[in-house]
Amino acid sequence: MKVTETPPAVPSPRSPVTKKDTPAGEPAKATEGTVLNVFSHGMLVIWAVLVVMPLLWAVMASFKTDDAILSTPWSLPDRLHFENWSRAWTQAHMSDYFLNTILVVGGSLIGTLLLGSMAAYVLARFDFPGNRFIYFLFIGGMSFPIILALVPLFFVMNNMGLLNSVHGLILVYIAYSLPFTVFFLTSFFRTLPTSIAEAAMLDGASHTRTFFQVMLPMAKPGLISVGIFNFLGQWNQYMLPTVLNTDPDGKVLSQGLVELATSQGYKGDWSGLFAGLVMAMLPVLAAYIVFQRQVVAGLTAGALK
């Protein structure tokens, strides 16, 4: 096949002489397996480079001077310019954006998990008229375009005095996270054994107590998966705050970055912009590396079922 297209898989030759040797040596033992292996590995390496390069480039740029970014974009920084980072953190308000995001996401994540597991538990374990209707009402919300609801939502929030407030944003985040959370946790609660809950009830525990002290601890793996899914979704949320949270002091991280791109772009402060971008990337990167297995499980769980 296309042996010529696979230089990355071949150990990079320094001189043209070795370069000639490699393709010549290849066809001699070119079973289908080897050629395909070299070709496939080459493609895999190319994509890995394409994914990693822009990110590494941004990290590098965040430590360079503006001149160096524009004139020699691919060179290493002459020294580590940490002042870019402190400029982004204080002058460009990255610290405020971080704080706002932590408040909003913290509140909504706890609310989503609590309310979502309560609704899911009742829907999964109890028979009552309207059970199916409520269930499909919830999961129907997964497939509708949010943008359609956004216009009236703005005015609903306005009338209730919830625009541009942290608690208003938290309530909206929870409401829009419920469909997937309820969908996921309902099927999770159905898989849990009923005997333990029944035993707790026989021992005189109320429904509420059984839920909080027996069922919730048993549902921990499901809560972690859906928690990671919601954390990333809410941390990265851009459209809802753009519409509902326009107060300059209350901006969350994703809005702040766009703001930063505009303002630093005018000033020509590219290094500050990249410092801000990398700063916003770091917590997610760290969480991803530490909880890699759980993150992948949490994010793919919804699509597999």
Add this chain to the structure above:
Amino acid sequence: MQHGKYRFIVGFLVVPLALYAIFVIWPFVQSIYYSFTDWTGLSPDFKMVGFDNYSRMLDDPIFWKSLQHSVLLVLLLPLVTLGLALFFAFMLNVGGRRRKNATVAGVRGSSFYKIAYFFPQVLSIVIVALLFQFAFNPTSGMLNSTLKAVGLRSLQPDWLGDPNLALYCVMVVLIWSTVGFFVVLFSAGMASIPKDFYEAALLDGADRVTTFFKITLPLLWDTVQSGWVYMGILALGVEAFTAVQVMTVGPGGPDYSTTILPLYVYQTAFRDAQAGYATTIGVGLLIVTMLFAGIVMRLGRRERLEF
């Protein structure tokens, strides 16, 4: 006991259901209603105008442009993304050198590739879009300076400033950030296909391309189909909106070359103060989304293979 049970059910459902009804269901219902009014969003007064907004929409050249771009995204994005992801996943799981006692094997370091590929998925699309916006910068971006460095000084495209290229630049960003997710998803699916199937195929003399189309793809079809729906909703939804809104000039430019339906809804409502007409376009978007999901489900219906 019975009494306690119903009190418990109501007590547990009332708060989540109330939040969901107020912030999700109610706005949806309202938006259908508002699409028949001339409401501006600024004043509380409005009147019913029947299907005026709908006939206006059908005569609106920008609506048709947005629709055209959205349909292009819905057709191209899943095709390219899922195609690339299937290829990479197949290489990772089956593409490796055959070792002793193993009929199929993944390439070496496949878990490393999966970790690296998946990473863009956890990043905010805003960060990705801003990063690529600078990469596409015509004077000092990564792309054009690389072209200069390899001697292609005459080839310096305007990328996001070129009406013919801008929408494809946005697509590249969306593909870049989602391929890894599907590589991991498809890898998990491929790992659960019994090895005997591959063994039998190899004994019959099938090569890898045949193996892929006759064994892997049919057995993975359900996952591919749900991935198709997921990618289509992404192309019509928040991610595409965010990428266009953050990256393009205007946003939606140059010369309406990147405007898409969700962006047009947003701009009509919050920039042009025509909330009623915006919800009409939103209903159009809803119809396109439902058509798309229906078509994929219908085309994708196949005999289910149990294994």
